[in-house]
Amino acid sequence: PGLTVYPVSGTIPAGGHAILKIDLTPTKVFKFDIRVKVEIRNSSTLKLRIGGSVEPPQADISVKYFKFPGVFLGATYTIPFTLLNLTGSRMITHFNLSDNKDFALKFEDSADSSNDPFDPHICDVNLKAKEEIKCELLFTPTEVSNLKQILSTLLFFLSFAIHE
Numbered sequence: 001p002g003l004t005v006y007p008v009s010g011t012i013p014a015g016g017h018a019i020l021k022i023d024l025t026p027t028k029v030f031k032f033d034i035r036v037k038v039e040i041r042n043s044s045t046l047k048l049r050i051g052g053s054v055e056p057p058q059a060d061i062s063v064k065y066f067k068f069p070g071v072f073l074g075a076t077y078t079i080p081f082t083l084l085n086l087t088g089s090r091m092i093t094h095f096n097l098s099d100n101k102d103f104a105l106k107f108e109d110s111a112d113s114s115n116d117p118f119d120p121h122i123c124d125v126n127l128k129a130k131e132e133i134k135c136e137l138l139f140t141p142t143e144v145s146n147l148k149q150i151l152s153t154l155l156f157f158l159s160f161a162i163h164e
Contacts, residue, residue, distance in 0.1 A: 002026050003050070005036055026054040058086040059093055059127070061135075068139050076140040078106075083135050085127035097121040102145075106136040 006021040031053040038046040063081040071077045085091050097103045098121040105123060107113045111133045116122035125133065 003032070003034060020048075022050060024052075024054075029054050029056045055087050055089050057091045059091065060084045060086055066137055071139055071141055073141055073143070076138055078139075079137045081135050081137065082132050083125065083127070084132040085130060088129045090126065090128050093125045093127060095123050095125070102139060102141050104138045104140070106138060108134040111135075 002025040004023045006023070007018075010018065012018045031051075033049070033051040036048045036050060038048055040046060061081050061083055063079060066079050068077055068079070083093065085093075095105055097105065098119050101121060104121070107125060112126040114124055127133065
């Protein structure tokens with residue numbers, strides 16, 4: 001279920017050792033208990049047991065409601081907030097503002113964030129365990145519109161947290 005062990009095969013000289021790299025890329029929350037066979041030439045097969053669990057993502061933001069006063073066309077109103085990873089694992093937080101071009105996100109310089117190369121209104125923020133970063137939601141209206149209707153379409157997606 002998204003678990004890969006490297007190297008798949010190889011030779012270790014007598015008295016030597018090998019480092020096995022184990023990657024897990026989960027797509028759902030689950031517990032796992034897997035046995036990996038390590039075949040040893042001229043000896044018995046070693047069974048390596050790997051177990052663990054995937055935590056559900058849990059993030060929080062310091063602002064419960066984004067309230068914008070009357071903002072003039074072309075002006076920018078900024079609401080600062082803090083994004084916090086509540087889990088003991090790293091997580092990726094995905095923000096999609098592509099349907100709302102009047103909004104933008106800004107993150108502190110030290111944040112591990114990246115924008116989609118084809119749409120700057122889509123970005124991912126990587127958060128370490130228990131990490132919090134300072135963010136800003138910027139609103140620069142380009143036309144007169146109903147703000148409640150626009151805000152109801154903002155989407156914030158969280159990917160599954162994975163153990164480092």
